[in-house]
Amino acid sequence: MARYLLSTQSLVELVRRDPEQPVARWAGTLDEHLHELLVSVVSIGQLKAALHALPAHRPEKVPLTESFEDALHQFAARRCILDFTTRCALKWSELVALPLDWTDPVTARTVSLPSLNRQIVAQALADDIPIELVEAPQPCHATLRALGLRVHHP
Numbered sequence: 001m002a003r004y005l006l007s008t009q010s011l012v013e014l015v016r017r018d019p020e021q022p023v024a025r026w027a028g029t030l031d032e033h034l035h036e037l038l039v040s041v042v043s044i045g046q047l048k049a050a051l052h053a054l055p056a057h058r059p060e061k062v063p064l065t066e067s068f069e070d071a072l073h074q075f076a077a078r079r080c081i082l083d084f085t086t087r088c089a090l091k092w093s094e095l096v097a098l099p100l101d102w103t104d105p106v107t108a109r110t111v112s113l114p115s116l117n118r119q120i121v122a123q124a125l126a127d128d129i130p131i132e133l134v135e136a137p138q139p140c141h142a143t144l145r146a147l148g149l150r151v152h153h154p
Helices: 008-016 022-027 031-036 041-053 061-077 086-096 115-126 141-146
Strands: 003-006 037-040 101-103 110-112 131-134 150-152
Touching (some): 003 008, 003 115, 008 022, 008 041, 008 115, 031 037, 037 115, 041 061, 041 115, 086 115, 115 131, 141 150
Parallel strands (some): 003 037, 131 150
Antiparallel strands (some): 101 110
């Protein structure tokens, strides 16, 4: 069984607990292989920062925060939280220089893969045991696949 690293957006889909989301449907099929589903400390920080930024009066703040805390507890209990190591930092330093840009079809503006997303990609690439990044299709995936990244689109 492959190991899978959730992108931050994939983690958000799980935290929302919407069974119609592709990631939630796919994760529900893993059953006894849930220990193969990993989350990055980088994604944890990104999502927690987004939750902090939500105004207190927003009705979704409390349930999303509770769902996040529950998911974090489950990942920790299964020892499925991937740290950002020195090896990851060295791989990330290679990715920073790559032109991982594309044109947004709506705005016609050039978009670049953010540094935090590159850190998550670095985690998937730096591990000795192959890890597939779980993420919706992105324009930069072709370039990253050439570097050895394996991507799973639920």
